[in-house]
Amino acid sequence: MHNFDEHCGCCHCDTPNSAPSRMPLIGDAAPKFVAETTNGTVRFPDDYAGKWVILFSHPADFTPVCTTEFMTFQSMINEFKELNTEIIGLSVGTLTGHLAWIDAIANIKYRDLENINITFPIIDDMNMNVAKMYGMIHPHTSDTRAVRAVFVINPAGVIQAILYYPLTTGRNFAEMKRLLIALQTTSAFGVSTPADWNVGDDVVVGAPNTTTAMQERISNKNNELNVLAWFLSLKKLSQDTIMKKLHSGGGKNNTTKK
16 A cells, blocks of 8 residues: 555655555556646546546666657657547656756657757656656666656556666567557457557457356357367457547457456
């Protein structure tokens, strides 16, 4: 349990000199916090109720890898919004530093990206309260900088996926979007996604849990399924079907467990 003070946005049990009692895990409610950001005060995750969220951390402002990531995130902002998803960033830094960095990014050209104006909020976490709460500080890497963490949180405020990258390695944004769509597809259609799945590929249906259902699956009475084994069956789910549902908010609730 965190001793959280809503008035100052602090979690008093997680000070810069202490570690959280337990890092949040997949299936946990996203730890709550109040923080100042470049877009004003955020009460997380309450302000994002009904939306998916990608909460990500970066080591510091004015660092080269982080700059390329921020420009890429911003270039994809509308793609994420179409998937009912908001972006919020965090680094161990001040609002003044964040704002100065945003101003500098607008004058940088990276690949085909230029004139990038960062519109998503960046959290002021100079005291590392939020970073420690979310397990973003890995002391054997750095005790003053956050690793490149990614938390995908569903509209009910529950953590659905966690990714960690080291300080030196930029994230794969195509994979981040693929992961988000896979999670939303599971939520909307009650299916799972196999290895290397991309939207439009066959999906996995749940395995039978009774002997009768197992025999029915083996006999393949359901012509919609491609039965590879009684416990592994695929079905077609077109990209058009998936994206129509997700763009209409169909990935809103995640209650399916696989």
